[in-house]
Amino acid sequence: MNIGIFSDVYFPQKNGVSTAVKLYKDEMEKLGHNVYLFIPKYSKNYKRNEKNVFEFPAIKFLFEKEQRIALPLSTDIFKIKDLNLDIIHSQDPFSMGIFAEFMSKLLKIKHVGTHHTMYEYYRNYLPLIIRPTLKQTQRMIRNWCLKLDKVISPTNNIKDLLVSYGVPDDHVIVIPTGIDTEKFNKEIIWNLRDEYNILPEEKVLLFVGRLGQEKNIDFLIKVFHKVFHEERNIRFVIIGDGIEKNKLEELVVDLDLHERVIFTGSQPRENVIDAYKQADLFIFASYTETQGLVVLESMAAGTPVVALGKMGVYDLLNHENAGGIMVKDLNEDIFVHEILKVLKDENLYNTLSKNAINFVKENYSIEVSVRKIIDVYKNVLEY
Known part of the structure; x- marks a missing residue:
C-alpha cells in the first residue's frame, strides 16, 4: 500500500505527534508498505537524512517559535500524483491538513485523520484579537472530522468528546498511539x-x-x-x-x-x-x-x-x-x-x-496499533 502522511510537526520538533508520526512511518515500512511523509521544512540549515520525506517551505508560528506554518508551494506538489497514493492520513487540521484535504479531492484519494491534540486548550497561544472562542474551536474540529472519511481517536474519552461536538459515533475509530x-x-x-x-x-x-x-x-x-x-x-x-x-x-x-x-x-x-x-x-x-x-x-x-x-x-x-x-x-x-x-x-x-x-x-505496542490503522485504511478503501 502507498500511504501519504501529512503533518505540521515532525522531528527535530519534540512532542507526542512527532513521535507518533515517526513510529507510524517506521512500523508501516516494516510491514512492507511505502510511506511518504509531507511536512513543513524545519529550517534552511536542518538537513534531513530520511527517505520519502517531502518538505515544504514554511514560516515560524509567531506565537510559538517551535511550530511551523507550511506554505505548500513547491515543485514536490507535482510529484505526488506519480506516487500513486492509496490513502492519505493527516495528523492535524492546519496547513498540512488543509493541503491533505486539497490533494485528497484533487486526486480522489480517501482521507483519514487522527485527532491528536485538544486544540481547545491551546487558544491562549493566540492574541485575543485573533483568538477563536471555545465554540468556534469546537466547530473547527467538528468540521475537519466530518470532511474525513474516518477519524482515529487515541482514546474513548476523546471519541466521546468528538461525538459531543457533533461527529457521528460510527465516524470515529479508537486506536491508541502505540509505543515502540x-x-x-x-x-x-x-x-x-x-x-x-x-x-x-x-x-x-x-x-x-x-x-x-x-x-x-x-x-x-x-x-x-x-x-x-x-x-x-x-x-x-x-x-x-x-x-x-x-x-x-x-x-x-x-x-x-x-x-x-x-x-x-x-x-x-x-x-x-x-x-x-x-x-x-x-x-x-x-x-x-x-x-x-x-x-x-x-x-x-x-x-x-x-x-x-x-x-x-x-x-x-x-x-x-x-x-x-x-x-x-x-x-x-x-x-x-x-x-x-x-x-x-x-x-x-x-x-x-x-x-x-x-x-x-x-x-499499547506500536505493532498492534499500526495493524489496526492499516485495517482502517482497508475498510475505508472498500467503500
Whole structure:
C-alpha cells in the first residue's frame, strides 16, 4: 500500500505527534508498505537524512517559535500524483491538513485523520484579537472530522468528546498511539545521574514534555517543594523546553529549590528513554492530553506514574493494574501523599513497575496499533 502522511510537526520538533508520526512511518515500512511523509521544512540549515520525506517551505508560528506554518508551494506538489497514493492520513487540521484535504479531492484519494491534540486548550497561544472562542474551536474540529472519511481517536474519552461536538459515533475509530517497546529494552547509554551529579541514594522524580502553561509544571514544582520537606534525598528532573521555561526557573529559585530541580532542556529521544529508565517516579499534571504518550513511555520503562486523571491519561490509568496512580483533581496535598506512598512502599513500587511494563506490552505496542490503522485504511478503501 502507498500511504501519504501529512503533518505540521515532525522531528527535530519534540512532542507526542512527532513521535507518533515517526513510529507510524517506521512500523508501516516494516510491514512492507511505502510511506511518504509531507511536512513543513524545519529550517534552511536542518538537513534531513530520511527517505520519502517531502518538505515544504514554511514560516515560524509567531506565537510559538517551535511550530511551523507550511506554505505548500513547491515543485514536490507535482510529484505526488506519480506516487500513486492509496490513502492519505493527516495528523492535524492546519496547513498540512488543509493541503491533505486539497490533494485528497484533487486526486480522489480517501482521507483519514487522527485527532491528536485538544486544540481547545491551546487558544491562549493566540492574541485575543485573533483568538477563536471555545465554540468556534469546537466547530473547527467538528468540521475537519466530518470532511474525513474516518477519524482515529487515541482514546474513548476523546471519541466521546468528538461525538459531543457533533461527529457521528460510527465516524470515529479508537486506536491508541502505540509505543515502540523494543527501544525500552536496550542498555542505558546516557547516565543521567553522572551528568547532573545525582547521588546514588537520591530518588529522582521526572517530567518530560513541552514547557507550556497547559502542562501545569508550576503545580508539579510546588508539589515537589512539599515532597522535599518530607523526603530530603530527592531530585526533580524536568526534560523539555518551551515558552514557560524562564517562569519555571524563577519559581524554582523563589522556592529555594535551585539545587534540587534540574532543567535539562530538550534531549534526543534516546536520552529521554534512558531518563525514564533511571527515574524512580514519573509525575504528570497536564489536562490537555489526548492520550499522554509520555505516561505510556514511562510505564514501558517500568517507572511508575502519579498523574492527573484527565482526558487521555484517565483512559490509561483508569484500568486496573495499569502501573500508575491516578489523581482526580489538581490537589497538591493529594499528589504529595501519593508520591510519598509509592516511594516509601517497596512492595507497592515493585508491583506498579511490573504492572506498568506488562500493561504497555499487552495493550499499547506500536505493532498492534499500526495493524489496526492499516485495517482502517482497508475498510475505508472498500467503500
